[in-house]
Amino acid sequence: MVKMKDSGIEWIGEIPETWEKVKFNAIYSNRNTKVSDREYAPLSVTKKGIVPQLATAAKTNDNDNRKLVKSGDFVINSRSDRRGSCGISSLDGSVSLINTVLEPKNSQMEPLYFDFLFHTIQFADEFYKWGHGIVDDLWTTNWNDMKNITLILPTRSEQQQIANFLDRKTTEIDELIDKINTEIDTLKQYQSSVITQAVTKGLDLNVPMKDSGIEWIGEIPETWEKVKFNAIYSNRNTKVSDREYAPLSVTKKGIVPQLATAAKTNDNDNRKLVKSGDFVINSRSDRRGSCGISSLDGSVSLINTVLEPKNIQMEPLYFDFLFHTIQFADEFYKWGHGIVDDLWTTNWNDMKNITLILPTRSEQQQIAELTEYKNSLIFEYVTGKKQVKEAN
Template sequence: MAPIGSVVVERNEKVHESEFPALSVGQRGVTPQLEGVAKTQTESDRKLVRVGDLVINSRSDRRGASGLARQDGSVSLVYSVMTPKSEVLVAEYAHHLLRSTAFQEEFFRWGVGIVDDLWSTNFTRMSRIRIPLPPRPVQRAIADELDQIEAMISKLDELASSLRVRRSAVGSTLHSMGFDLVGLKWLMHEVDERAGDDNQDLPLLSVSIHHGVQLRDESSSRQQASVDLSKYKVARAGDIVLNRMRAFQGGLGQARIDGLVSPDYAVLRPMGGLTAGWAEYVMRSPEFIEAMSQWVRGIGATDQGNVRTPRINVRDLLGLRIPLPASDELRHISDHLDQVTGSIDDMLTKVAKLRELLIERCSAFIADVVTGRKELA
């Protein structure tokens, strides 16, 4: 065992984004900056990252946001950037170690701050965390084994991405069937029911770009709820819940149970022959999301991926139009789409379970080898 500070050197060089491209650090490791990521206006205040560096988000509540850089670039100042000492630490081994469940928990334990707001583990504190440091040949063997598992996980991510594209494309068919377009202001209205004292026992709901409305406990966002839920909004089964900051990326969906949502969300109730299922299919379609993006208000531009504090106004949203057939045809098409999307959702569930098992295997493999429970071939 050795403290991290004894096997890495911190890199703390500030650079300009025009010289070094922006990188994202998340569940997939260090990658070129993802589309839709908010950028700061102070582009010069970024940290340099070189090929072979290790990068980790100092926000220790962002578990798993770390990895090995495969290209030069720059990251936000909230990240810690480290160069491994190659004579004692194999970079690829460190990549997997930092992403293991055991290290994530230890990294979080060393953090300080207010959990509901900010919980950080800066480099000084992280440098004191002790990590298993087997001989370099063993580190290399562990990394080679886990590289194969990570490649499998990457394939599953590609498959899941393709399935989500197919699922969102289901709603696109509704725009090409020649139905009359009707303004949303005639088909739904905003409701603003607060939890108060009577509804605080309702389950917390969140809105995912990929999954729509789901129980907060099932979400991967790890959002922290306020201690006082009285001002949270009540969403009833059949309502459409809109994350106003993520609507232009597909952050909306149908509530299937009564629950509580963030006060910043919008809760819309269908009327006038519109069903929640039809509304969800149409409003999560690429065509409708594109139309919404034209009305996002904030600092910056969505087409350049640098909009800050983006939000859509409900009044602007209700000014948009959607295709709407007669009620009998609407039910018939909705039933068919339910079958199609149900099959896709079943496949996505199986992919997610397999991915989770592979991640567990990665973490267990490191622990088993360094503790002697498992020998490398």
């Protein structure tokens, strides 16, 4: 059993007793060499790491004003609206000036270990905490900000062990996720996707079923309940200012900090309050599928309906999947009204009588496990809370 100690680092917590703490500038130095992309191929800094420049990347005419990247460098986008875009580069090349490029000082550092560490949600939170700016989407963290962030430093052999273990395990998980995604893509031509099957029929195909009496649902497991929308959600219609509550965007991928591309208005004091756990949906049919369970407190424009869960035992991710199905979108807009399609709206008075299904809490939770397992696994091992030898 490895003896642990308090690291004294808020975002890390306990670490093995033999591990060291180091400042960022003790193991990395700022590489600020200006180059041309004619000499050094342009690279893109993405959430999946450093890759040859994507065809979709925004191009500029300032080809001679870029930063040099060498294989082994850590590169991170300094802006908060590119959160999580970073990685240890396996390529020589060049990146735009918005990125920070760091050269490792110690040849004994294991690149893959640090790649895992820097891709944790906890590091992203810490990185942006050290930043500065006027508004969220212009918030930046540069080298002068980040150089004093405290990191952890296992021995090289431990770094290697952790990197090898996580590389193997995350590859297995990614292959499983890819397989599921491939199945979902294949099944899109059918009426029900894999996700729809799970959230409306459950994971056990052998349980006794019953007719739900709900046209868009069909059969459900015998033990599942039916509920009206207003039995599990209440309308949150609290008006707030975006100076008190940060503006959020309601997108097809969920509720996120306001996008740089979002249409802005001068009506900053006439917005709706959103609390973490609320379900938010755009009521207009031309924003079909724009909804999600929010993980953030904030505010949204009045075109959105904000609903507060009445039961704390509801599993947010289950309902997030349910509300993102094509079948729910069809049902939601069926209850709306309007003169023409792009002004067709479904408000709370329309939707409160929509009938939903309610599995047991344990069945709801099973759907969320795979993605959460992957994220927690990486953090536990790169911070030493779990050791590789215990997992074999």
